[in-house]
């Protein structure tokens with residue numbers, strides 16, 4: 365399992381979301397507080413953000429805490445839409461930068477927190493790696509993010525043990541699902557944070573119940589039960 369975090373709002377720095385908070389993704393990479401599967405997230409990380417309409421990424425197959433440059437560069441990376449993740453590779457999955465979220469189709473940045481049997485996913489020429497998360501991302505991109513709820517319910521039906529927490533952003537929207545793992549939301553005055561777990565102890569964090577989909581846009585946040593369409 366992994367931990368992910370998304371931001372939609374006023375432009376803020378990546379450092380302010382993942383490095384500065386007491387329990388930000390950097391700390392979650394070695395000491396997550398709510399992770400149900402796996403002890404730490406040492407198998408890579410990814411920072412994705414929108415630069416205008418262009419998604420940009422910085423990914424690595426090494427632990428976030430060991431990176432020599434992130435602390436220096438992250439304060440200068442500012443965006444109004446950010447998708448970041450730290451990875452704990454599932455057994456048998458490749459450990460390489462291309463297997464670390466966020467994945468992209470050129471329009472969306474997408475992270476998967478969970479595990480799915482690869483045999484229920486179609487092989488896709490568009491997949492960035494051979495891990496389950498990259499194959500699932502390719503399927504979601506192919507079906508379109510407007511069908512995210514239906515795709516998740518369908519994949520869960522073919523693999524009842526699957527855990528399918530998705531976080532995706534396209535610059536003006538964030539979508540997040542809960543299917544088997546934790547998710548919390550923090551509504552700030554300057555925007556909304558959607559994260560696998562709270563980055564601090566602010567009592568304003570709201571826990572999202574399992575099997576739901578959250579949509580964040582400039583008009584606010586909407587929560588719906590996850591069911592096929």
Ligand code: GLN
Pocket residue numbers: 365366367451452453454455457463476477478479480495496497498
């Ligand atoms: N199944 C994922 C992988 O190995 C585990 C990491 C995650 O939760 N995305 O890529």
